[in-house]
Amino acid sequence: MPESAEVQHEAAQGRARASPDGVRTPRVAAVIVTWNRREMVASVLEAIAKQDVPLASLDVFVIDNASTDGTLEHLIERFAPEAVYDNPTERAEAPAFERRENPGKQARNSLGVRTLSVVRNTHNLGGCGGFNTGFNIVAHAVGEPGEAGAPDYVWLVDDDVDLEPDVCAQLVRVAESDRAIGLVGSRTVDIRDRETTIETTIYHHPTLGIMGDEPEAGDPRLEEHRRWAEAFGGAKYGHGYHGTRDVDVVSACSMLARWSDTEAVGLWDARYFIYCDDADWCLxxxxxxxxxxxxxxxxxxxxxxxxxLTPARIYYAERNLIWMNQKALDGRSLRCTVRARLRHLLRESLHAGLCRRGFHAEVYLRAARDAMRGRGGKLDMEPSPSEATSACLQRIGASGRTLVLVIPTPDSMAAADAFRAHVLKAIPETERPRLIDFVRNDVPGVHDRASDDRIVYAPHLRSRLFRQFGLLKHRPAGVVVFDHACDVPMVSGRWTLHVGSAGPDRITTEACGLFARLGIMARWLGTLGRGLVFGFAVRPHRSRTRYG
Structure with a gap:
C-alpha cells in the first residue's frame, strides 16, 4: 500500500470501525465498473453518497474500462478522488497498478466517503475483468482477506442503476445476521417503471443448464417457492415483497460479498468477459x-x-452457460446438460441462417465452438457498420427494383411504416425502390390496406414458403428485416437489410446469396460434428487459479 494511502487508512480506521454509540460498523468496499457512461456512473456515485450507513465505513472504487467519453477526467473534476491508478494490463488477473499523484490536491473526496479511488484500465476488460480489477485494487489499497484493516464486505454495483438510500444497510444487515451467508443480493425494479419488480429469485436449472425464476420441476424447493410467490402475485411483477429468500443466484447489479470468503471461493472466472460471471460465482x-x-x-x-440484448451479448451468455455448467455439474448430468445446450445453439443457428439473420447464425456457432475449445475473452466478430439508408439502397442497386419488408410482429409493422415514410421522403421518385410488405396474418392492422404491395402469410411453414411464389416475378433486390424479427426463410433477394432501433435512416447489410448460405451450412455441419464428440467427452472444469 502506498505511504499516503496508509496514512489515510490509519486516520480513518477508528471512524470506520465504530459508530457514535460504540457499536462496530462493518467496513464495505464498493466496486463500480463502467465503460462510456460518464453521467450514469456519476449518478451511481451520488446515490452511494446518500446511503444510510456511516460514510466513513465506505471505500469506493470506480473501474474505468478504457472509456473514450472522458469518464476519468469527469470523475476527477466532479468528485476529487484521493487516488487515481493506471492499470496498463491486458489481463485483469495480472494487474499493474500505477498510482498517480493526487490529481486535484484535495485532502478529501467530495462524496464524503472514507476514500474514493478511480482505476483507469488501458484495455476494456469487460464486466468480468472489471470486477476482478476491482477485487485486486481492494486487496492492494485496503487489504487482502484476513489482513488488518481489510473490508468486511465488497459491494458490487453496476454503472447504470439507481439505488434506494437503504440498500447498503439492508444488504449488510442480512449478511451480519448469519456468518454462513456469503452473498446477499437485491430485488430489481424497472428503472423506467419504479412500481414494477422485474427480478427476485433466481435458481439454477441443472437439466437445461439455464436460470429461472423458480426451481426446476423435481426440485424439492419448488412447492414451497410457489406458495411464497403466490402470496405476492408472482416471483416478479407482484407487490409487497419483503424479507429474505435463500436462492442459487443473485445479480451483480447490486451484490454484497463477504470478503473473507473469497479466499476459499476465489474471484471471477477470467474467461467470461461479460454474462454469467456473477451466476458462476454464486454457484x-x-x-x-x-x-x-x-x-x-x-x-x-x-x-x-x-x-x-445484442448478438454479441447472446454469444457471451450462451458460451459462458456451458462453462458455468461444467463447474456446477458432473457425470451424466453434465453430459446431458451440455448436449442440450449444444442442440439449442445449433437449432438457433439454423433458424437464424434460414431466416435472413446470418450474423446471428455465426454468433451461435461461434458460441458453441469457443465453449468447446475453451476460448475465452472478447468476441472478435463485428456486424457490418451501418450506413445511411439512401446510400445503401444506391450501393446495392435497389433503384427501380423491389424490396420486401418482412413484418411478423406489431413492432415491425410500426417500423415498416416508418421505413416506408423515410424512403418516400429521402429518395427521389425516379430512384425509389418498390416496397412490398410480407405480413404475418395475426399482426394487428394487416388487412387495413388491401394492395398489390402486400402479401399476407400464415405462421405455419407451408404458408411461409408458398406465399413467396408471389415475389418471384419481382426478383427482389433485398429483404428488409426490422430489429432482427424474421420468421420466414426468404428465398429471393441477394441482400438482407437490417433496420434497428436507431431508426429508418440507418441500415446494416448482409450478403445472403447462395455462397454465403452454403458457407454457413458448412460451418454448421462442422460444429455439429464436433458437438457430437464433445457432448459425450465433456468433463467437469476445475480451475487451478483463484480466477474461476
Missing part, C-alpha cells in the same frame, strides 16, 4: 457451503436485461 459460493441470500427489502432500479 461456487454454494458449493463452498456458503448461503446465497436475496434481500427483497434491498431495492435497486435497473434496465431489464433483455432490453440490452
Amino acid at each position: 461456487r459460493f454454494k458449493r463452498a457451503g456458503r448461503r446465497v441470500v436475496l434481500n427483497l427489502d434491498a431495492v435497486v432500479f435497473h434496465t431489464p436485461w433483455h432490453h440490452k
Whole structure:
C-alpha cells in the first residue's frame, strides 16, 4: 500500500470501525465498473453518497474500462478522488497498478466517503475483468482477506442503476445476521417503471443448464417457492415483497460479498468477459457451503436485461452457460446438460441462417465452438457498420427494383411504416425502390390496406414458403428485416437489410446469396460434428487459479 494511502487508512480506521454509540460498523468496499457512461456512473456515485450507513465505513472504487467519453477526467473534476491508478494490463488477473499523484490536491473526496479511488484500465476488460480489477485494487489499497484493516464486505454495483438510500444497510444487515451467508443480493425494479419488480429469485436449472425464476420441476424447493410467490402475485411483477429468500443466484447489479470468503471461493472466472460471471460465482459460493441470500427489502432500479440484448451479448451468455455448467455439474448430468445446450445453439443457428439473420447464425456457432475449445475473452466478430439508408439502397442497386419488408410482429409493422415514410421522403421518385410488405396474418392492422404491395402469410411453414411464389416475378433486390424479427426463410433477394432501433435512416447489410448460405451450412455441419464428440467427452472444469 502506498505511504499516503496508509496514512489515510490509519486516520480513518477508528471512524470506520465504530459508530457514535460504540457499536462496530462493518467496513464495505464498493466496486463500480463502467465503460462510456460518464453521467450514469456519476449518478451511481451520488446515490452511494446518500446511503444510510456511516460514510466513513465506505471505500469506493470506480473501474474505468478504457472509456473514450472522458469518464476519468469527469470523475476527477466532479468528485476529487484521493487516488487515481493506471492499470496498463491486458489481463485483469495480472494487474499493474500505477498510482498517480493526487490529481486535484484535495485532502478529501467530495462524496464524503472514507476514500474514493478511480482505476483507469488501458484495455476494456469487460464486466468480468472489471470486477476482478476491482477485487485486486481492494486487496492492494485496503487489504487482502484476513489482513488488518481489510473490508468486511465488497459491494458490487453496476454503472447504470439507481439505488434506494437503504440498500447498503439492508444488504449488510442480512449478511451480519448469519456468518454462513456469503452473498446477499437485491430485488430489481424497472428503472423506467419504479412500481414494477422485474427480478427476485433466481435458481439454477441443472437439466437445461439455464436460470429461472423458480426451481426446476423435481426440485424439492419448488412447492414451497410457489406458495411464497403466490402470496405476492408472482416471483416478479407482484407487490409487497419483503424479507429474505435463500436462492442459487443473485445479480451483480447490486451484490454484497463477504470478503473473507473469497479466499476459499476465489474471484471471477477470467474467461467470461461479460454474462454469467456473477451466476458462476454464486454457484461456487454454494458449493463452498456458503448461503446465497436475496434481500427483497434491498431495492435497486435497473434496465431489464433483455432490453440490452445484442448478438454479441447472446454469444457471451450462451458460451459462458456451458462453462458455468461444467463447474456446477458432473457425470451424466453434465453430459446431458451440455448436449442440450449444444442442440439449442445449433437449432438457433439454423433458424437464424434460414431466416435472413446470418450474423446471428455465426454468433451461435461461434458460441458453441469457443465453449468447446475453451476460448475465452472478447468476441472478435463485428456486424457490418451501418450506413445511411439512401446510400445503401444506391450501393446495392435497389433503384427501380423491389424490396420486401418482412413484418411478423406489431413492432415491425410500426417500423415498416416508418421505413416506408423515410424512403418516400429521402429518395427521389425516379430512384425509389418498390416496397412490398410480407405480413404475418395475426399482426394487428394487416388487412387495413388491401394492395398489390402486400402479401399476407400464415405462421405455419407451408404458408411461409408458398406465399413467396408471389415475389418471384419481382426478383427482389433485398429483404428488409426490422430489429432482427424474421420468421420466414426468404428465398429471393441477394441482400438482407437490417433496420434497428436507431431508426429508418440507418441500415446494416448482409450478403445472403447462395455462397454465403452454403458457407454457413458448412460451418454448421462442422460444429455439429464436433458437438457430437464433445457432448459425450465433456468433463467437469476445475480451475487451478483463484480466477474461476
